[in-house]
Amino acid sequence: MVDPKDADTQPNRIKAAWLWKVVKFESLSIMVLLFALLYSNGYAYLETYNLKLGVPVNRLGYDTYQFVVYGGIDILVKLGAMLFVIAGGTIFALLVYFTENPDRVFPTRTQDPTAFTYRLGQRLKKSYTKARMQITAVLLITLLTFLAWGCWKIAFSQSIERGKLNAYQEIRDCKPSTLQLNNLDVVTGCIVGESDDMLYLIEKHSEGKDEITFKKQILPKQNLRSTSGMSTLTKPR
Incomplete structure (x- = not known):
């Protein structure tokens, strides 16, 4: 007789093994994408910074690892700032949660089936059930668009602006x-x-x-x- 606990943990083990295989198979692609992101970030910054100062970046003898190091440091700073903001938001939400009354009971409301809001909710529920695949596709496209925009903002746009600002400060000081x-x-x-x-x-x-x-x-x-x-x-x- 199969133990119910073993029967429950077997699908989890299969999912974990499948996920590990995917990570091992795609690890090279992930490393290449990460390297390209760091290199692009560092190159965009150094090229903008030196060109604003009148220095051709290809004459300075930068190696590939130097572009990656510059890009990696910049991304780590941005990631650290983002984590600080997230930590501050979660701490604030936790404090708000502990200030609320745990015994508070929200009153239940029975909606009128003839009300407009009730009929609209039922209609949206049916539409969502029928168009679930289309909605999922739209959400995935939107997510990919935001990811592409975020990569562009982090790796190019902000690096170019930071290069201009640092060049201005270098000339000024x-x-x-x-x-x-x-x-x-x-x-x-x-x-x-x-x-x-x-x-x-x-x-x-x-x-x-x-x-x-x-x-x-x-x-x-x-x-x-x-x-x-x-x-x-x-x-x-």
Whole structure:
């Protein structure tokens, strides 16, 4: 005779085994998609940031793992912020739940079969029963649309905006350096990028409320004799 407990747990074991097989079979696809998401996020940020500073990103020698690291850190920060918001919402809901009276009984209402709301509810119930497949398809398409929009927002749109903002802050807060050339000429500007053979400089001209006017310069390293500049280090708290 089969134990009822074993009979109940056998379908659960089958579902768990099937789910594990699906995860193992699709693990490579999941890793590829995750890698593409992190790489796209990091590349969108670094390309926008450097192009706004006048530095070609393909001249800086970034490796693939660096794009992935930049993208991964950004996504982890966003995920952490999202979890904090969810935790705050759940804590608030829990507090509200404990402030309610557990012995409170809500009165039951008997609807009039001839009322408009009752007839509308019955009609919607029948329509849902007949069009369950169509409704499920619409919900799946809507879910996929929101997922695609969320991936675009996280991996591209927000990264591009963050790259623009950080480039603006870099130009606003940068401290100029003094560069002496081989012919003893002196060039002053903020070093915002460096490749194997070039230095990329910016020179601020004017700063308004929401915009900065600056000049981009490219200096070959072979013409450079020395560099000097001031720097500030703040004591950690």
